[in-house]
Amino acid sequence: MPALLKKSEFLDAYSKFFPFLRPYLAMAFLGLLLTAPVGALDAVIAWFLKPFMDNLMVERQEEFSRWVPYIIVGFTVIQGLFIYLSAWVNGYVGNRITLDLRRKLFAKLLCMDTRYFDANDSGTIVFRYFNDAEQAATGLISNIKLFLTKFFSSVALAGVLLWNSWQLTIIALAVMLFIILPMSIVRKKIKKIMQKTMILSSAILNLYGEVARGNKVIKSCNLNKHMMDSFEDAAQGSFKMSMKMIRDTNWLSPFMHIVASVGVALVIACGGYMIVNGIITSGTFVSFLAALIMLYTPLKSIGNNYIQVQQSIVALGRIYEIFDTPTVTEEEDKLAQAGKKTELQEIRESVEFRDVHFGYTPENEVLKGISFTAPKGSSIALVGNSGGGKSTIVSLIPRLYEVTSGSVIIDGRDIRDYTITSLRDKIAYVFQDSFLFNTTIDENIRIGKPDATPEEIRAALDAACLTEFIDSLPDGLKTEIGELGTRLSGGQKQRIAIARAFVQNAPIVILDEATSALDNKSEKAVQEALGNLMKNRTVFVIAHRLSTIESASRIMVINDGLIVESGTHEELMAKGGAYYTLHHIKSTEASESNAPSAPEAQPAEA
Known part of the structure; x- marks a missing residue:
């Protein structure tokens, strides 16, 4: 042969x-x-x-x-x-x-x-x-x-x-x-x-x-x-x-x-x-x-x-x-084993973007020199037109993508100097459509911390406004949620994702349009849970409804890969610029919307 x-x-x-x-x-x-x-x-x-x-x-x-x-x-x-x-x-x-x-x-x-x-x-x-x-x-x-x-x-x-x-x-x-x-x-x-x-x-x-x-x-x-x-x-x-x-x-x-x-x-x-x-x-x-x-x-x-x-x-x-x-994770693991990486233990000072450029392809630059500092415990809200680069900015923090040039810095060190595992351990990410696994509610929450105690799980449920819902289920935390959480409503899925973030107890929280796909009733419950999650943490939030980020430490308007405005809600409204115009448009859309709120669907028995 x-x-x-x-x-x-x-x-x-x-x-x-x-x-x-x-x-x-x-x-x-x-x-x-x-x-x-x-x-x-x-x-x-x-x-x-x-x-x-x-x-x-x-x-x-x-x-x-x-x-x-x-x-x-x-x-x-x-x-x-x-x-x-x-x-x-x-x-x-x-x-x-x-x-x-x-x-x-x-x-x-x-x-x-x-x-x-x-x-x-x-x-x-x-x-x-x-x-x-x-x-x-x-x-x-x-x-x-x-x-x-x-x-x-x-x-x-x-x-x-x-x-x-x-x-x-x-x-x-x-x-x-x-x-x-x-x-x-x-x-x-x-x-x-x-x-x-x-x-x-x-x-x-x-x-x-x-x-x-x-x-x-x-x-x-x-x-x-x-x-x-x-x-x-x-x-x-x-x-x-x-x-x-x-x-x-x-x-x-x-x-x-x-x-x-x-x-x-x-x-x-x-x-x-x-x-x-x-x-x-x-x-x-x-x-x-x-x-x-x-x-x-x-x-x-x-x-x-x-x-x-x-x-x-x-x-x-x-x-x-x-x-x-070649993959970033494998290269990072080799460097970590060789002792060339530092473990990120905590966030003591700030998260900083320093002249960051990024493009998904070499010929299409999405971010064009982003620079800002988020002090520890502050909340940074990113708003702007769709496709402007908001989600791209926050995805660079856990190194889901690598910057083309410039640096993302935590406590004075480039995040590439830290082990990628310890970096991601310090970041809780809640997406617009959070992915849930085809298993029980308990296991989906424990993904944030596999060795979490029953007391930690119960505290996360309370903070995520889930306790009443879980207690109403015949199988409680052992309820099977189906593939992609199909037996749950949108609000219930988001709150489980938030409970997962609570259990993880990370010092940095990223909220990427976490309430944009929800109706008013669901959003109210999720927004309360998010408010609990944001306490005493450094938060980056992308919000569809501007009313939910008015209390942010700093609001940045991102358009075409650039920060066109930055300041508090009051400062930007007084300025009468891009944020003012965007806020006025969103307020008008909200007042014209008369869609009734739909009750949350209850899951079938597992």
């Missing part, structure tokens, strides 16, 4: 694969050893045909015939036992390596920078981090086992061929040289098709995820036809790639059939001549022909196995593209 692959490609693939194989090397070696008798015993039947034909069919020795059934059954039982043991051992190794690959890929996924998730949809992530692991590990293990079985079988059968007739062996083996060039052609085509197939398969997986997460939007907006059309486009594309794979590669197997038939035809023609002239016996020829057919049979199907090996190598290459992707 190695000779049929491009040598450098084969060696590169297995050099990458070897670190995952090393822990199971003994088992893998045993599995490979078991392929030897499985393959070699194929030759026994072919070899046995010579004495069978010569002694029974030609010389008619009755005594010899009595042992034939026992010999055939005996060898078959032995071979069957080896086949089972080989399958079990190699299956164990393949599945263990798949598990290890998935474990390492998942750990890598957790370390990926926020930009990576901005650039890749869920379908791509599922396909590359889950499917590729199985295709790479199981594919390489099962196919190397298959090829080794055929290799040992071929060696043994070639021995039978040589033992019977070296002249016919030369003819038979010469024909096999014609399979090398076609395999080289197929190898080049597979890689291109696999890349396109991966993109289309990822798109289909992403559509399944969108239907699961966005089913309410799809139904309310009558998007069934749109989603079906999107699925049809991706599915048709995937179908075309599958057919292209068949068209461009599956001619290899019938080509092998033709090569094999030519070899058999030449051997029969030459063998007949040799029998007539007494060069070989009939038994020798039958034995040779059986061995040749058994040798050619796996070659006729080797095309499909070759394609599978190439697919596994492509999958392994994609896996190592992921492993080789």
Whole structure:
């Protein structure tokens, strides 16, 4: 098999694969050893045909015939036992390596920078981090086992061929040289098709995820036809790639059939001549022909196995593209282990932005020289037009993104000097649509502090205005909330996120539009909880309703990546500038809104 692959490609693939194989090397070696008798015993039947034909069919020795059934059954039982043991051992190794690959890929996924998730949809992530692991590990293990079985079988059968007739062996083996060039052609085509197939398969997986997460939007907006059309486009594309794979590669197997038939035809023609002239016996020829057919049979199907090996190598290459992707988290961990990072223990003085520039892409600068200082215990409110850069500013504090230039400073030190884990431990982040996990309310709150005591949980519930709601549930904190918290109302989800922040007890709090999606009644409860959370902490708040941030220590108007105004509510209103205009617009919108408040939905019993 190695000779049929491009040598450098084969060696590169297995050099990458070897670190995952090393822990199971003994088992893998045993599995490979078991392929030897499985393959070699194929030759026994072919070899046995010579004495069978010569002694029974030609010389008619009755005594010899009595042992034939026992010999055939005996060898078959032995071979069957080896086949089972080989399958079990190699299956164990393949599945263990798949598990290890998935474990390492998942750990890598957790370390990926926020930009990576901005650039890749869920379908791509599922396909590359889950499917590729199985295709790479199981594919390489099962196919190397298959090829080794055929290799040992071929060696043994070639021995039978040589033992019977070296002249016919030369003819038979010469024909096999014609399979090398076609395999080289197929190898080049597979890689291109696999890349396109991966993109289309990822798109289909992403559509399944969108239907699961966005089913309410799809139904309310009558998007069934749109989603079906999107699925049809991706599915048709995937179908075309599958057919292209068949068209461009599956001619290899019938080509092998033709090569094999030519070899058999030449051997029969030459063998007949040799029998007539007494060069070989009939038994020798039958034995040779059986061995040749058994040798050619796996070659006729080797095309499909070759394609599978190439697919596994492509999958392994994609896996190592992921492993080789540098991430901030991994680099930070290395520096922390080397003692080149400082632990952030507390916030003693301030958080400062010093001439910060940032862009999601090099050609599109979002922040254009942001500078301000937030003293310890102060509250900084960010307002302005949508897309101005407010959320970008606060996302730089926990290093969800890295500044392009300038510095974010805590207590006189650049935040990049602190370990990223200790930095994020000191920041509680409440998003506009806080993510909740598909588990209980208790576990969702404990994410902020896994070892929180029952007293700390109860205090967080009180501060987040959740106690009455939790006490009304039959299962209390053990209530299952469903995927993304679908059994809860928007206000309940936000208050659970706030309770999580309370348990974390971080000195810095970031509130990114935490009430913008709520109705008036829900917002009132959440706003009370937020008021409790903000006490004695350094707070950065982005607010949709300006009335909620009038008491902030400092209000900054952010437009087009610049701070256009800064001051207290009273100072900015007296100035009559951008904030005054924005406040007037928001006040007018609020007074014209007559939408009734909807009661909070109660979750179904878990």
